[in-house]
Amino acid sequence: MDTRSKTARPAVTRERIGVALLFLMNGFLIGAWAPKIPEFATRLGLDEAKLGVMILLFGLGSLVMMPIAGSQIARFGSSTVTRFAAVLLTPCLIYLTFVGNVWLGGAAIFLFGGLIGAMDVAMNANAVSVERHMRRAIMSSCHAFWSLGGLIGSATGGFLIDHMGVGPHAILATVAAGLMVAAAWPLVFHDAPHPDEDASSRPRGLPKSPLPWLIGILALFCMIPEGAILDWGALYLRNELGASATLSGFAFAAFSLTMAVMRFAGDLIRDRFGAVKTLRSCAAIAIIGLMIIGFAGNSTIAIIGFALCGIGISNIVPIAFSAAGNLPGMALGVGLSIVTTMGYSGILVAPSAIGFIARHTGLGIIFVGLSVLIVIAMAFSSLARHADNAHH
Structure with a gap:
């Protein structure tokens, strides 16, 4: 202590x-x-x-x-x-x-x-x-x-x-x-857990508070684009923008590289500006990245879009997880398990639905459409303030 x-x-x-x-x-x-x-x-x-x-x-x-x-x-x-x-x-x-x-x-x-x-x-x-x-x-x-x-x-x-x-x-x-x-x-x-808080902080069943569910939606709407890039990025470059097999591999590589770099920098940024400002800035960059991917005329521009998406999405999910773990009056694992389950279902379930829709529309318009999910997540951004509870 x-x-x-x-x-x-x-x-x-x-x-x-x-x-x-x-x-x-x-x-x-x-x-x-x-x-x-x-x-x-x-x-x-x-x-x-x-x-x-x-x-x-x-x-x-x-x-x-x-x-x-x-x-x-x-x-x-x-x-x-x-x-x-x-x-x-x-x-x-x-x-x-x-x-x-x-x-x-x-x-x-x-x-x-x-x-x-x-x-x-x-x-x-x-x-x-x-x-x-x-x-x-x-x-x-x-x-x-x-x-x-x-x-x-x-x-x-x-x-x-x-x-x-x-x-x-x-x-x-x-x-x-x-x-x-x-x-x-x-x-x-x-x-x-301390014995004195054990009974009070562990209500049976699912929590009544809407907060973990709302933060779960924030995580879900940011992880659906991540799943889409993982599963469909290379195919989009190859089939719709005419990239070679090697070049199409750069879709996820560019996204992963910028995401990893920004995650190492993310804690310093969050400590400096606070979770809400960091999340809003990241969301804005992710929206721009998705729009660039969707409207790209060639694979080079699309790869720049994927790199911007990596920067944008990199720190949204860690902030959502921090917020879920610091919700007032809720045991540590309860809020977090709801948010992680909702978030990861975006990576696991959404890409198959995207494949079905893409058959009728093409992938470019889907990447543009995914930016709407980030806009909605941005509307929930004030919930990120709970992530800063860790500091007090």
Whole structure:
């Protein structure tokens, strides 16, 4: 407690390193899974439709486990739930590599998605606790470490699978994830609920307050464009703007690069200008980026639009998560689990709907239309003030 009373606020503490390592590990395992998907589909004899069902099972696992994790955080604290989820998640790549039939494959991918989601809620809750403890923003950089983990996992995954095979890659990735968990274990900020607030801060059932649902809409409307860029950006460049296969890969690369860079800078910006101003500025940049993508006459202009979108969307979601974790009179995991579940459903569910609409309209007009969602999110921007509660 004595650290809170000091006027100096150290930028790097044990607790901050601990939670950053957990974000890195979670992102790394998702990144390591991505290059394994083609082999997984071949081994289990999955065509595109069946693989689509498997990917849906991953999303359903997340959406089922996120609220459960939220309720457990309210009971045991985020540090306990994060550690528990991380340990169970670590061997999942090995299950996915050695399952021999579709039913076991479905169970393994549901479990993988569920534990990724449960750990996601818990580590975001822990980042909120560390923000309160340090009295400074750290959420954006935590999400930057998640992006960095995804980049390392996917970049090394393809290479290792090509040169060593899927089995050795799964074992190496699992060992690397295990080492990250082991390094984070003693550093994770312990935030078990106090006995006196335990009963009052944990109402049974879903919260009556509209605040977490409204912040959830804000997160959802910002994560739908993120999902659209991830799943449809390259196709838009190739099919509608005539880009080469290599150039079309730059859609998501430009978006990811600017997003990662801005997430590392986001905490300093938020501490300087406050969460509401930061969110409004980011939303304005994202709207401009989406309009440029939609009206681009060539792939170069579209790639500039994707880069601007990365800058814009980068810090909206971390701010929404910080706000959800600091809602007055609500246990830490409860608001956060609602917002993460609503937000991630945007990435998991919306892209398939976009594919259906795009068949009739083309993707350009869809990217323009997605800017309307950011405009609506901007209308909710005053809710971001709750993110600054961490500082008081």
